[in-house]
Amino acid sequence: MYWNKSYECMPREKLQELQLERLKRMVNRIYHDVPFYRNKFQEKGLLPEDVKSLEDLQKLPFTTKVDLRDNYPYGLFTVPLEQIVRIHASSGTTGKPTVVGYTRNDISMWSELMARCLVAAGAGPHSVIQNAYGYGLFTGGLGVHYGAERLGASIIPISGGNTAKQIMIMQDFGSTVLTCTPSYAIYLAEVLAESGIDPASLKIRAGIFGAEPWSENIRKDIEKKLKIKAYDIYGLSEIMGPGVAIECECQDGLHVWEDHFIPEIIDPVTLKVLPYGEQGELVITTITKEGIPILRYRTRDITTIKAEPCACGRTHLRISRLQGRTDDMLIIRGVNVFPTQIESVLLEIGEVEPHYQLVVRRDGSLDTLEIKVELSEALFSDRISNLENLEKRIRDRIQSTIGVNAKVALVEPKSLPRSEGKSQRVVDLRKI
Ligand SMILES: [Zn+2]
Numbered sequence: 001m002y003w004n005k006s007y008e009c010m011p012r013e014k015l016q017e018l019q020l021e022r023l024k025r026m027v028n029r030i031y032h033d034v035p036f037y038r039n040k041f042q043e044k045g046l047l048p049e050d051v052k053s054l055e056d057l058q059k060l061p062f063t064t065k066v067d068l069r070d071n072y073p074y075g076l077f078t079v080p081l082e083q084i085v086r087i088h089a090s091s092g093t094t095g096k097p098t099v100v101g102y103t104r105n106d107i108s109m110w111s112e113l114m115a116r117c118l119v120a121a122g123a124g125p126h127s128v129i130q131n132a133y134g135y136g137l138f139t140g141g142l143g144v145h146y147g148a149e150r151l152g153a154s155i156i157p158i159s160g161g162n163t164a165k166q167i168m169i170m171q172d173f174g175s176t177v178l179t180c181t182p183s184y185a186i187y188l189a190e191v192l193a194e195s196g197i198d199p200a201s202l203k204i205r206a207g208i209f210g211a212e213p214w215s216e217n218i219r220k221d222i223e224k225k226l227k228i229k230a231y232d233i234y235g236l237s238e239i240m241g242p243g244v245a246i247e248c249e250c251q252d253g254l255h256v257w258e259d260h261f262i263p264e265i266i267d268p269v270t271l272k273v274l275p276y277g278e279q280g281e282l283v284i285t286t287i288t289k290e291g292i293p294i295l296r297y298r299t300r301d302i303t304t305i306k307a308e309p310c311a312c313g314r315t316h317l318r319i320s321r322l323q324g325r326t327d328d329m330l331i332i333r334g335v336n337v338f339p340t341q342i343e344s345v346l347l348e349i350g351e352v353e354p355h356y357q358l359v360v361r362r363d364g365s366l367d368t369l370e371i372k373v374e375l376s377e378a379l380f381s382d383r384i385s386n387l388e389n390l391e392k393r394i395r396d397r398i399q400s401t402i403g404v405n406a407k408v409a410l411v412e413p414k415s416l417p418r419s420e421g422k423s424q425r426v427v428d429l430r431k432i
Contacts, residue, residue, distance in 0.1 A: 114147020139241030217347030253318030
């Protein structure tokens with residue numbers, strides 16, 4: 001099932017022709033209308049005419065979150081405010097947010113791409129979509145909302161949090177699709193279990209989860225606990241919001257809508273473009289956005305590009321599930337550690353809950369990693385010797401798969417902080 005077959009299944013040669021034409025137009029616009037980009041081009045001695053092929057994109061400058069902040073709030077907009085119909089912002093960890101603006105065409109394009117995503121995840125006009133992404137400056141809520149309306153589905157704009165109400169609505173309104181962060185989906189599953197509600201009694205059949213990296217094992221856990229099919233969606237406000245990429249029914253990588261975005265993978269240290277299949281930082285160029293077109297945005301997300309054809313028939317490249325973020329990456333005694341790697345190990349072992357927290361300390365000049373892992377209710381009352389044995393098995397597995405020596409601390413069920421949005425997995429005490 002496709003929303004827009006002629007674009008989603010466009011032969012690659014034709015797709016690339018379209019990309020090049022759109023890229024040239026985009027480069028021309030930012031060069032002439034955005035002083036920031038014109039200066040960057042001039043520093044490199046480049047003119048818009050130097051873009052003659054898609055490969056030429058590699059010569060062009062990057063854009064970073066810092067650039068967006070430096071041009072706060074509207075410095076990278078290419079159109080005057082009277083043409084902007086919506087403004088979103090993403091909260092930074094410090095200081096000012098990054099601000100993005102959408103023209104009427106941008107909102108229309110975003111709705112189209114979100115509709116494609118919803119259909120790829122099996123939704124249709126008959127679907128009742130319970131949208132538990134936050135509404136507000138965050139793009140999650142309204143992004144899904146407009147896509148669902150474009151599709152003709154019934155959207156329930158419940159927004160995030162208020163779990164008791166989420167469950168009541170799910171039961172009474174007959175929601176068939178749930179959209180939220182994966183950590184909130186797990187939390188909902190727990191609350192359902194505590195309330196003695198069998199998920200099979202609900203009409204929910206699919207979930208579309210994103211806005212934070214999650215592992216294949218978390219997917220299996222959500223699918224088992226909620227009795228649904230769980231799809232991974234990718235997006236970020238700097239590029240558009242949710243709907244930049246989504247899994248199809250094959251659940252083997254997320255199709256990036258290449259008629260609107262050009263993805264590249266770079267080595268985050270050398271900044272060189274890596275061949276398809278190699279892991280690195282995802283860089284995205286928007287080629288149709290009007291309000292704030294972005295050239296080669298460094299997403300900080302770590303993934304690979306899969307160029308093999310997909311069984312679903314869509315021709316757009318896929319990115320693999322995110323492996324983490326370059327700025328979430330912990331370096332423990334020279335070893336790169338991503339929270340998602342730890343999560344995978346915990347779920348493979350299977351006897352603990354997928355709730356954990358990584359605590360990094362600096363002990364003299366040595367960094368230490370402590371992993372707090374929640375026990376399940378069943379194991380909590382187990383014999384001390386069994387628990388010690390479990391700790392040791394987790395420690396050994398982390399040593400053998402990730403190559404880092406960690407201290408493992410099993411903690412009481414439900415003692416780690418729960419999130420109703422993005423979860424805080426890492427406590428880095430080295431910065432203090
Ligand atoms: Zn596919």
